[in-house]
Amino acid sequence: MSGIRIENLCKSFGDFDAVKNASFAVEEGELVALLGPSGSGKSTILRMIAGLENADSGRICLTGKDVTTIRTQNRRVGFVFQHYALFRHMTVFRNIAFGLEIQKRPAEEIRSRVEELIDLVKLHGHEHHYPAQLSGGQRQRVALARALAPEPRVLLLDEPFGALDAKVRKNLAKWLRDLHDRIHVTSVFVTHDQSEAMEIADKIVVINRGCVEQVGTPIQVYEVPHSRFVASFVGQVNVLEAFMGNGKLRIAGTDTCIPWPDSADTDKCAVVMLVRPEEIEISPQASPSTVSALVSAVQYRGSHYEVEMMLGQNQAKCMVPRNRMAGAALAPGKEVELTLGDFQLFSAEEGHQSVRRMLSSLGYIE
Amino acid sequence: MLSNRASAGLRPASAMVMRAIFLFFVGLLVVLPVVAISLEAFRSGFGSLWKQISHPQALAALWLTLRMAMIMVVINVVTGTATAWVLVRNRVPLRGLINALVDIPFAIPTVVTGMMLVVLYGPHSVLGALLGRHGVEVVFSRPGIVLALLFVTFPFVVRAVQPVMMEMEGDMEEAASTLGAGRMRTFFQVVLPTLLPAILSGAALSFSRALGEFGSIIIVAGNIPMRTQVASVYIYGEIESGNPGGAMGLSVVLLVISLLTLLVLNLLQQRSQRHAATI
Numbered sequence: 001m002s003g004i005r006i007e008n009l010c011k012s013f014g015d016f017d018a019v020k021n022a023s024f025a026v027e028e029g030e031l032v033a034l035l036g037p038s039g040s041g042k043s044t045i046l047r048m049i050a051g052l053e054n055a056d057s058g059r060i061c062l063t064g065k066d067v068t069t070i071r072t073q074n075r076r077v078g079f080v081f082q083h084y085a086l087f088r089h090m091t092v093f094r095n096i097a098f099g100l101e102i103q104k105r106p107a108e109e110i111r112s113r114v115e116e117l118i119d120l121v122k123l124h125g126h127e128h129h130y131p132a133q134l135s136g137g138q139r140q141r142v143a144l145a146r147a148l149a150p151e152p153r154v155l156l157l158d159e160p161f162g163a164l165d166a167k168v169r170k171n172l173a174k175w176l177r178d179l180h181d182r183i184h185v186t187s188v189f190v191t192h193d194q195s196e197a198m199e200i201a202d203k204i205v206v207i208n209r210g211c212v213e214q215v216g217t218p219i220q221v222y223e224v225p226h227s228r229f230v231a232s233f234v235g236q237v238n239v240l241e242a243f244m245g246n247g248k249l250r251i252a253g254t255d256t257c258i259p260w261p262d263s264a265d266t267d268k269c270a271v272v273m274l275v276r277p278e279e280i281e282i283s284p285q286a287s288p289s290t291v292s293a294l295v296s297a298v299q300y301r302g303s304h305y306e307v308e309m310m311l312g313q314n315q316a317k318c319m320v321p322r323n324r325m326a327g328a329a330l331a332p333g334k335e336v337e338l339t340l341g342d343f344q345l346f347s348a349e350e351g352h353q354s355v356r357r358m359l360s361s362l363g364y365i366e
Numbered sequence: 367m368l369s370n371r372a373s374a375g376l377r378p379a380s381a382m383v384m385r386a387i388f389l390f391f392v393g394l395l396v397v398l399p400v401v402a403i404s405l406e407a408f409r410s411g412f413g414s415l416w417k418q419i420s421h422p423q424a425l426a427a428l429w430l431t432l433r434m435a436m437i438m439v440v441i442n443v444v445t446g447t448a449t450a451w452v453l454v455r456n457r458v459p460l461r462g463l464i465n466a467l468v469d470i471p472f473a474i475p476t477v478v479t480g481m482m483l484v485v486l487y488g489p490h491s492v493l494g495a496l497l498g499r500h501g502v503e504v505v506f507s508r509p510g511i512v513l514a515l516l517f518v519t520f521p522f523v524v525r526a527v528q529p530v531m532m533e534m535e536g537d538m539e540e541a542a543s544t545l546g547a548g549r550m551r552t553f554f555q556v557v558l559p560t561l562l563p564a565i566l567s568g569a570a571l572s573f574s575r576a577l578g579e580f581g582s583i584i585i586v587a588g589n590i591p592m593r594t595q596v597a598s599v600y601i602y603g604e605i606e607s608g609n610p611g612g613a614m615g616l617s618v619v620l621l622v623i624s625l626l627t628l629l630v631l632n633l634l635q636q637r638s639q640r641h642a643a644t645i
Contacts, residue, residue, distance in 0.1 A: 052540050072543040079544035085537030089559040098555075099545035143541075150545060 002064075003028040003186030004049060004154055009058035011044055018044045020210040022058070026154075026203070029184040031177065033197035036207035037233065042190045045207070046156050049188065050077045063153050063186075078147030078185075082159040084139045086131040092118070092142050093127040099150035117145040120179070137168045144176075148185070157189035161196070173200050194234045198222065206230050228346050231274045238280070238316040240273040244345065249273075253312025256291045258340075270348040279341035280318035282307070282330070290337040298330050309336065400621070407618045410611070418615030426592045427600035428619060434508065434596065435576035438515040439569050446523025447565055453524070454531040471520050479517050480585025483510060506588045511596065514582035519572035526568030527561055534560060563634050570631040574624045 004026040011019040019041040026032045034042040047053040049060055051072035060068045067075050087095050096117055100110045118127060121141040131139055140160060147155060160176070161169040177200040180187055191197050197204050198218040206213045206221060206229075214226040225231035232239070241252040245268030249260040283290050293316070297308040304319045307330055318338070320330065330336070407415055418424065452458055453465055471479070487494045487504035497504060504510045538560065542552040580598040587594035589603060597616050604612035 050544055052544070072540075073546045073548055075544075076546075077544055079541065081537050081541060083535075083537060085541040087538060087541075087556055087560070089562075098542070098547075102546040102551065146541075146545070 002026060003030065003062070004188065005059075005061040006045070006049070007059040007061075009045065009048060009060065010056045011041075011048060011053060012056060018210055019048070019055075022207070022210070022212050024205050024212055024215045026186055026188060028063070028186055030202045031180045031187045031189070031200065032203045032205060033201035034188060034190045034205050034207055035194060035197040035234070036192065038192055040207045041210040042192075042207045043158055046158055046188060046190050049154070050079050050156050051075050052079070076150070076153045078150070078152035078155040080140070080143050080147050080155070080157040080160050082162045084131070084136075084143045084163075086139055086142055086146070088131050091128050091130060092123060092134070095131070095142055096145045096149050098146065103150055113149060117149055120148075120183075121145045135168075136164045137172055140164065140172065144179075148183070152185070155185045155187040157187065159190050159192070162191075169196075176200060198234070204234075206233065208233070223342075225274070225344065228272065228274065231344065236277050236317075238273075238275045238277060238311075238314070238318075240275060240311060240314040240316060241348070242271050242273045242345075243268055244271045245269060249345075251291060251312050252314065254291055256289075258289070271345050272348055273343050273345055275316070275340055275343040277306075277316075277318045279343060280316065281339045281341065282318070282320065283337045283339045286337045290339055293336055293338050295330055295332055295334045295336060297332055305330070311338070403614070403617060403621065407614045414611070415615055415618065418612050419619055421612065421615075423591050423595070424600060424612060424616050427595045427597045428616060430508075430511075430595070431577060431597040431620075432623075434511045434515060435573050437512050438519060438576055439573050441512075441516060442519060442523050442572050443565055443569050446520065446568060447527050447561065449524045450527040450531055454528060455536075468521050468524050471517050476514075476518055476579065476581030477585060480514060480582035483513055483517070483582070483586045487513070505586055506590065506594060508587070508594060510586040511583055511594065514586045515576045515579055518579055518582055519575050522572035522575065523565060523568030526564045526571070530561055530564040563637065566634050567631055570627050570634070574627045577620050577624060 002025045006025070007023050009019055009022040010017070022041075022045055034045060036042045044053055048055045049062075051067070051070065055068060058068070059066060062075065062077070087098065090098070093114055096114045097110050100113055105113070114127075118124060121144060123138060123141060123145070126134065126138065126142075131142065134142065140163075144157075144160075157176075161172050164172065173196050176189075180200075189201075198221075201218060203215065204218055204221045205215050208229045214221055214230045216224075221230060221234050225234065228239070231237045243250050243252065244260060244263045245266050247259065247261055247263055248257040249263070249271075250257050251273065286292065291311060293309040293311045295307060295309045296315075299306045299308070301319075304321050305325050306317055307320055308315065308317045310316075419428075449468065453461060453468075458464065474482075484505055485491060487497065487510065489495065489498055489505065494504065502509065504513065534557075538556050539552050542556045547555070578598055579596075580602065583594075583596055584599050584602075587596070589595050589599050591600075595603070597620055601613045601616050601620075604610070604616075
C-alpha cells in the first residue's frame, strides 16, 4: 500500500494549465521532494494533495483511500507553509495543541502530546512564547510540531525552508532528514533547490511546466536523466551539439569522431550530447579518442578551478582540482585535449526522450 | 526605538536640534492646551465644576453623545471589517476606485457631510418623504446623528484592519483547515482573534472622533436640547449664551473620556505588538 498515489491530476487557473496529467506515487514512510523551477506547478500539486486546491480532474489517494472529494479538514494531512502561518495570538504551546483540541482529546493527553512534540523539535523553554518572539528557524519548527501533533497520515511541506537564510536552511534541512528517520511519517516537500532535494530526499519528482518529467532516486535523476530538462535542472551540464550516423559520433565543429556502433545503420542526424562538467577531463596528450578544445577562461573557485572552453562551436566547462592545476598550466588561448566520460545523447529537438546512453563500458575510455 | 534609530543616522548636534524642535512642538501644540483647560476648569473648585456637569441638559447631551457614538461603533466595526475583507480578499471590479472612496469622509468638510445628508434625507427630498410616511425621521432627529457619525468615521476601522488582513494572507486559515478546523472554528478562533487588536483600535479611534463631531451634526440634527443636542453642540451653545463655565464642565468630561480611550488604545497596541508580524 502506498502512502500517496496521484493519478492524472489536472488543474488550470483560467487559461493557464498549472498541472497537466500528473501521476506519481509515494511509498509509506518515504521522504519525497517535488523539485522544479518556480511556477512549474509543484506547489499546486502539494496543495491539491492537502485539498487546499480542488483538482479539475484526476484522483488522489492517501493511504489507500480516495480523498479527491474530501474536504481539507477531514483529510488528516499535516501542512507546513513557507511563511509558517503560525497563529500569532497563540503561544507555542497553544499553536501545537490546536489540532488536538479539535479532535477533542482529554486535556491531560493534549499536554503530554504537546510536550512530546516540543521535545521532538527541541523548543524547550519556548512553550509560552508567542511566534513573534522566535527566530525564523524556531517558527518553522513550531509549524512542523503543530502539523505533526494530530498524527496526520502524510506530512506536506511547501518550500519549508524558503524564507530562511542559507545557513539555517541547510541545518534545518538536514535536521528534517534526521527527524524523518526517527518518525517515518510519509512526507512530501516542495523545493526549487536541487541540492536540497538531492541531499535529503529518498526520491525526487522532477516537475516542469505542470508535467512530471521524472520520478527517481537522487542517483537516478542525476545520472540517468530522462530529459534534457532534468539533466540541466538537476546539477550542471554541458550541452554539445553533435552529429550521429554511420557508426560515428562527431561533435559539431571538431574533427574527432567517437566510434558509435549503435548508429551504424542510421543516416546522419543532429543530436545533443549532455556531459556533466566532472565527466570532462583534461588529458596530457592527444590520442584518437580525445577531443581538442580551446581554453577561453579560467576561474578560481576555492576547491577547484572552473575552466571554460570552446569545443568546436560549443561552449563547455570542466572542473580542475587545485592540486592538478599546476601541471596543466591552463590559460586562455591554450589548446587542450579532453577525455569525455559518461554522457547522454538526446535528439536535437528539445524535450525528446533520450536516444541512447553512452557508457564507459563501450570501451573507448580506459 | 524608531526615534533612536532615526537620530542615530544624524550628527549629534542636528539630532539635538531635531529633538528640541519636536519637544517644543508637542509641548506647544498638545500639552499646553490640555494643561490650560484643566487648570482653568478647576480654578473655581471642584464643586462648581460638578454643578455645571450635572446640569440636566448637560448630562442629557453627554449621554446622547455616548449612546450615538456607541451605536456608530458597533455598526462601524461590522461594516468596516467587512469592507476591509472585500478590499483585501475579493477580486471585486473597480477595487482601486472603492479603495480610494473609503478615504472620502476624511477629505470632505464635515459641514458639507451634514448638507449632503440633509439634501438626501430632508423632508423635501424623495427619500426623506418616503421614510417620513413610514414614521422614520432622519433630519433633526437621532438617526441623523448616527448617520453623520457613521459617514465621518467610516475610514477608521477599514484602514486599521486592512494592513493586518493583507499580512495575514490566507495562510493561517489554510493552516487551521489542515489541522481539522471547520469554517466557524477557523473564523472565531483564528481570524477574529488575529484581527481583534486592529478592529478595537479602529473602534477606539472612531469613538473618540465621534465624541467631538460638530459640523455635520449641527446641520443634520440641529440643536434641540434634550433631544438632538450632543455634547459638542451644547458646549458651543453655552459659549454663545455667555456661560463659559457650562462649556468648561462638559469639555473636561469629553477630554477625560478621550484620554481614557487613547490609553486603552495604547495598551491594546502594546499587546498586539507582542504578536505582531510573523514574517
